[in-house]
Amino acid sequence: MPRLALFLLLSTFSLLVHAQDRKLQFCYEDHSVYPWVTGVKQGLVFYLLNKTEAELRLNFDLISLPWKRCLNEVKAGRIHAAIGASYIQDRAKWGTYPTDANGSINKELRLFYANFFVYRRNDSAVRWHNQRFENLRQQSVGVQLGYSVGKDLEELGYPITYLPASEDLVAVFKTKALEVIVLENSEADRVIAANPGLENLMVKEDDPVKGGEQYLLFNTVYYNANSALAHSIWETLAKVRRSKAYQEERAKYISSK
Structure with missing residues (x-):
């Protein structure tokens, strides 16, 4: 394995191990956003987060807040990320969205589309x-x-x-x-x-x-200090969203509406 690839792999592993020792605080809207948020820690977005948390062996602290306050808490750095944020330039001044190699928003790493x-x-x-x-x-x-x-x-x-x-x-x-x-x-x-x-x-x-993609939006200061961890979370969320198990779970919500 090339030295650079080995270094990046070990760095990511080190960050993930360190992250297991502390909670990552994410906030979400305290009202229904069907089918993604249907109650306290209920809905499709929590299916994605729970599977990602388990796969990466992390510890997510999911906090229900009025949406505007949620964004303000992430902006201030008191919470690490907001769940289900669309892209707007004002938010990009203090928050970081998943991007591709060209610096464009990576829509494949969305949570959902609204x-x-x-x-x-x-x-x-x-x-x-x-x-x-x-x-x-x-x-x-x-x-x-x-x-x-x-x-x-x-x-x-x-x-x-x-x-x-x-x-x-x-x-x-x-x-x-x-x-x-x-x-x-x-x-x-x-x-x-x-x-x-x-x-x-x-x-x-x-x-x-x-219409637009909704993302897990990280506070930029936190992202800059934990970029490998943030990317691991984004990529795992996307992998879970593409899975057959998730599609089956989504069908339950759509059919019960």
Whole structure:
């Protein structure tokens, strides 16, 4: 074995052995993000994390927090990584995403993919077309707190009302205080299924507002000191996600929705 390859192998092994002696703290959103987060340490993302933790013989401390606070804790370096973060430039200033040899985001090392759609009242004239709202006037758009899709819409000039959970958005939507809300597609399906009559009230616009990969986002200071360990975690998560066992587990959630 070439000396460089042997050195890298031993370095990675040393980091993994050292990591077994301490907890790696990861935070996740404290509300449903179906099917990835369905409760306290429940959902598909925890299947991925638990299998990765076992394979690498690590110790993950998984902390439930409001999403915006989770990101702020990682930014401040008090928590090592955020679970399920999309890529935006502001986050890349303090956090590190998995990249390939060219320095581009490595989408193959994602946790999952999420699509966000506009949902409007059935009597609303508002439409989402060509990445713009039509007939919105000065109405506010409901978005979950800390979600990057809200920032994207703000940059387009639209007023946003932020609420913590999908259920909160739907509750205000029912009162007519919000005519339009943005939800992740699978989470919206879950909420609609759990609320009889809601499917007759909510109309999903055809075009997504945003779609993208969601990653395990490490604090950059931590990553710089533990890059081999971080890459081992990203790569193992991806390997588990591609496995037949994971696909079978995913099918259980999709079929039970």
